[in-house]
Structure formats: C-alpha cells, structure tokens
Amino acid sequence: xxxxxxxxxxxxxxxxxxxxxxxxxxxxxxxxxxxxxxxxxxxxxxxxxxxxxxxxxxxxxxxxxxxxxxxxxxxxxxxxxxxxxxxxxxxxxxxxxxxxxxxxxxxxxxxxxxxxxxxxxxxxxxxxxxxxxxxxxxxxxxxxxxxxxxxxxxxxxxxxxxxxxxxxxxxxxxxxxxxxxxxxxxxxxxxxxxxxxxxxxxxxxxxxxxxxxxxxxxxxxxxxxxxxxxxxxxxxxxxxxxxxxxxxxxxxxxxxxxxxxxxxxxxxxxxxxxxxxxxxxxxxxxxxxxxxxxxxxxxxxxxxxxxxxxxxxxxxxxxxxxxxxxxxxxxxxxxxxxxxxxxxxxxxxxxxxxxxxxxxxxxxxxxxxxxxxxxxxxxxxxxxxxxx
Numbered sequence: 001x002x003x004x005x006x007x008x009x010x011x012x013x014x015x016x017x018x019x020x021x022x023x024x025x026x027x028x029x030x031x032x033x034x035x036x037x038x039x040x041x042x043x044x045x046x047x048x049x050x051x052x053x054x055x056x057x058x059x060x061x062x063x064x065x066x067x068x069x070x071x072x073x074x075x076x077x078x079x080x081x082x083x084x085x086x087x088x089x090x091x092x093x094x095x096x097x098x099x100x101x102x103x104x105x106x107x108x109x110x111x112x113x114x115x116x117x118x119x120x121x122x123x124x125x126x127x128x129x130x131x132x133x134x135x136x137x138x139x140x141x142x143x144x145x146x147x148x149x150x151x152x153x154x155x156x157x158x159x160x161x162x163x164x165x166x167x168x169x170x171x172x173x174x175x176x177x178x179x180x181x182x183x184x185x186x187x188x189x190x191x192x193x194x195x196x197x198x199x200x201x202x203x204x205x206x207x208x209x210x211x212x213x214x215x216x217x218x219x220x221x222x223x224x225x226x227x228x229x230x231x232x233x234x235x236x237x238x239x240x241x242x243x244x245x246x247x248x249x250x251x252x253x254x255x256x257x258x259x260x261x262x263x264x265x266x267x268x269x270x271x272x273x274x275x276x277x278x279x280x281x282x283x284x285x286x287x288x289x290x291x292x293x294x295x296x297x298x299x300x301x302x303x304x305x306x307x308x309x310x311x312x313x314x315x316x317x318x319x320x321x322x323x324x325x326x327x328x329x330x331x332x333x334x335x336x337x338x339x340x341x342x343x344x345x346x347x348x349x350x351x352x353x354x355x356x357x358x359x360x361x362x363x364x365x366x367x368x369x370x371x372x373x374x375x376x377x378x379x380x381x382x383x384x385x386x387x388x
Contacts, residue, residue, distance in 0.1 A: 006133050013125060018339065022349035033376035034349040035364035038174060040240040040322070044277075045288045048239060051280035055273045064272050066264035068095025068248070072275050075282045076248050083206075084217040086231065088250040094259050095278075097270050099204045099234035099247030104130050105266075106200055106230050106249060109258045111136035115165035120151045121357035122325070124174045124202075136165065140357060145316045145327070149178035153187040160191065166198035169218060172205040175356045175363040176325045177318020179209065182216045189218055189225035198255075199229045204247075205321040207238040207289050210297045213319055219251075227252055237321075238289055239281040246270055246278040296322050299366040299373055306377040307364075311388035313380075322367045325353070329360030331388050338362055346383040348376050 019036045026032045055061075067073070073090035080086045096102040103126070111117065113135040119127050121140045128138040141159050143149045156167070169188065171180040180188070192199050199218055206215040219229035234247030249259065263269075300317075303324050307315045312330040328338045335352035339362055342348045353361030366373060 006135060010129050010133065018343070018349055018351055022343065025343075025347075030347060032343070032347045032349055033368075033372050033379065035366070035368065035376055036349040036351050037365055037367065038323075039242040039367060040237060040292065041367045041369060042240040042288075042292050044240050044244070045281075045285070047284050048241065048277050048280045052244075052273050052277040055276035060272055060276060062272060064269045064275060066267075066269045067260040068093070068270060069272075069275050069279070072279045072282075073248075075279055076250070079282050080231070080250060084203075084215075084231075085220040086217055086226070086250070088231075089253075092253055092256050093248055093250045094256055094263060095246065095248045095270050095275065096263060097247070097267060098245040099202070099232050099236065100126060101245075101267070102232050102234070102247040102249040103127075103200065103202065104133070105259045105262055106232070106251075106255075107131055107134040107136065109255060109262055110198055110230075111165055114163060116161060116163040118156065118159050118164060118167040118197075120149075120168070120170075122149065122173075122175055122353060122361065123168070123357050124170060125355040127168050127170075137163075139164075143178075145176075145325075148319075149173060149176040149316065149325075150180055150184055151188070153191060156188065157191055160195050160197070164195060164197045166200055167192065168200050168202065170202040171215070172209060172318070172320025174205065174321055175323050175351070175353065175358075175361075176316060177321045177323050178316070179213060179319040180216070180218075181213075182221075185216055185218045185221060189221050192228050193224045197228065199225065200232065201229055202232045204232065204234055204237050206233065208293055208296060208322060209320040210293075210300060211319060215320075230255060235278045235281050240288075240292070241274075241277065241281065244271070244274040244277055246274050296366060299370060300324070302370070303364065303366050303373060303377065306381065310381050310384045313384055313388065322365055324364040324366060325358070326362050326364060327360055328362055331384070334359050335362050341387065342380065342383060345387075346379040348379050348383070 022034045073093045111134040115136040117131040230251035236242040315326040339352040351363040
C-alpha cells in the first residue's frame with residue numbers, strides 16, 4: 001500500500017468541501033446564500049489586530065517556546081480561573097495552532113491502538129477522524145433532540161468497556177447547539193471517575209450561550225474529575241479569530257508535558273504574531289464578545305421562527321454556538337441529497353448531517369448577516385414548499 005492505514009480512510013471535511021463549492025459558485029457570479037461556514041462573520045477587533053501589527057513592527061517574528069509564550073499561558077491560566085473556576089498553572093497549558101490542533105495532540109498523546117473513545121452523536125465530524133488517526137476506535141452514543149442532544153448516564157454507561165480511554169464532551173455543541181447543564185456534567189463526571197477514563201472537554205463555543213444560561217466546565221466539579229479532564233478552548237469563536245490559529249489545552253501535568261513534547265517535534269510552536277494577538281484578546285477589552293453574542297441570539301430567534309414554519313422541516317432551538325440543526329427526514333431525502341438540492345436548486349449552501357452522525361439533519365450557520373439570512377430563509381421556504 002502506498003498510504004498508511006491511519007490515513008487511507010480519512011475523507012476531506014464535508015464542511016470545507018461544501019463551503020468551497022459555494023464559494024466557487026459565487027466566484028462564477030451565482031448568487032449563493034451560504035449557511036455553511038463555521039466561523040464568525042464579525043471582523044477581528046481592532047485592538048487585537050493592532051497587537052499583531054505591533055509585534056511585526058517590533059520584530060517579534062522568531063520562534064517562541066514550543067508550548068506557547070509564558071505570558072500567554074499565564075493569561076490563559078487567569079482566564080480559566082476567572083471564567084471557569086479551574087486552577088491550572090501555566091505549566092499545565094499548551095498553546096497550539098488552533099483548538100483542532102489541541103484536540104489532535106490530545107488524542108495522539110493519550111490513545112493507544114485498540115483504545116476506545118466515546119463520542120456522543122451527533123458530533124463534530126473531526127472527532128472520529130482524530131480518534132482513528134490515533135489508532136483508537138470511536139464508539140458512538142446516540143442522542144435525540146427531545147433530550148437536548150445530550151447523553152444520559154444510562155446510555156453512556158452502556159458504552160463503557162475495559163478499553164474505554166476517554167470521552168469527548170462538546171458543550172455548547174457543534175453541530176446541535178446543545179448545552180450540558182451542571183447536573184448533566186455531574187453524571188458524566190461520576191462515571192468518568194468510577195470507570196477511570198479521561199474527559200476531553202471541548203469548550204470552544206463557551207462564550208456564545210443564549211437565554212441567560214451559564215456555561216459550566218466539568219473540570220471545576222472536584223479534584224477527581226479535574227485529574228481526568230483535559231479542557232480545550234481557543235480564541236477562534238469568541239474573538240472572531242479563526243484564521244489566526246490559536247487554541248489551547250489544559251489538564252493533568254503529566255499529560256500536558258507529553259503533549260508539549262509531541263508538539264515540539266510536530267509543529268515547533270504556534271505563530272509568534274498570533275500569540276501576541278491572542279494575548280491582547282484575552283487581556284484587554286471583552287465587550288466585543290457580548291455584542292456579538294446578542295446579535296447571534298437575535299439571528300437564532302429569527303431563523304428558528306422561519307424554519308419552524310417550513311413544510312416537513314423542524315429544528316432544535318440551540319442553547320449555544322451559532323448553528324441550527326434541522327430535521328429534514330420527513331422530506332424523503334437524506335442530508336447529502338438535501339444539501340446538494342438546496343445548493344443546486346435554491347442556491348443555498350447548508351451542511352449535511354450525515355458526516356456528523358445524523359443523516360436526517362442539515363446544519364445551518366447563523367454566522368452571517370441578517371440580509372443574507374432573510375434571503376436564504378425565503379429560498380429555503382420556497383424550496384421545501386415545492387419539494388418537501
């Protein structure tokens with residue numbers, strides 16, 4: 001074989017594939033409304049960009065410590081304490097090239113061949129791929145809209161075996177927008193401690209929560225679960241910095257040292273300039289986040305009302321993130337057929353739910369302007385009226 005087994009079954013991210021196709025159509029002059037991309041449509045705040053420009057002008061363009069600048073890791077430690085009630089030392093933090101890189105580092109550092117990784121479904125499509133690349137086996141736990149797309153203790157325990165190495169927890173969730181409340185987290189924490197497995201807690205959307213609800217970090221619930229949790233976050237979603245590629249992870253000292261060693265060989269260090277920008281994001285004015293959150297909540301409410309009125313389509317009202325997860329199973333088409341038809345016939349780009357473990361669903365991002373949202377909703381309503 002020309003290719004290693006670990007990569008031969010890995011496909012391109014459908015999210016990026018659909019987004020690329022929609023952009024190509026737009027470049028050809030076709031009026032496409034895209035609900036596909038998973039990134040904020042807001043610009044990076046000015047003071048963050050200024051920090052990067054200053055770093056360039058001052059010649060801060062060389063290598064940094066492989067796990068990140070000391071002052072950035074200190075700022076992240078302060079953020080964890082202030083926002084999440086978790087005490088991590090800077091030595092327990094590794095800054096990486098985006099939260100996706102942080103997650104991949106974790107899987108590589110803690111999983112051996114044959115280990116099992118529990119992943120609630122629907123899931124962000126990269127989780128199973130990352131587990132497989134670490135030669136671990138993804139084990140899926142089905143969830144439903146009626147339960148807020150959250151795993152129950154009973155369903156989770158039924159999937160735990162002697163090979164269970166870790167569980168992925170994503171709250172708020174991509175693609176569903178579901179949120180685990182503190183009581184939900186206590187159930188998961190109890191099982192993780194009882195069966196001695198890691199919880200990989202992906203909290204990248206923590207600042208985008210609606211209806212007055214509060215984000216809770218599972219690592220804050222006590223020493224036993226703290227010792228078994230690796231918390232992942234970054235600046236991409238909260239500060240509209242997706243292209244800057246700065247994420248970070250924090251956890252038990254021995255695990256994070258191993259991750260730091262791994263990263264030192266795989267990537268040297270995250271971008272020096274982006275680290276300076278991330279430091280400004282974390283340490284300076286935070287008002288941008290609340291302004292963005294309020295705007296997303298307004299868009300969410302509008303889209304939920306519009307989709308709920310469409311023929312044979314229903315949606316889960318998300319508590320966080322910026323996605324609407326819509327059930328299209330009553331149309332008689334699967335998610336990929338529906339996504340392709342919407343793009344070709346209605347000129348609306350959505351993400352099929354199949355690669356997220358939900359073949360009867362499509363994902364719509366409301367990280368786009370209200371004018372585009374109204375136009376896209378009109379087109380979708382007309383499409384489903386004729387084809388639903």
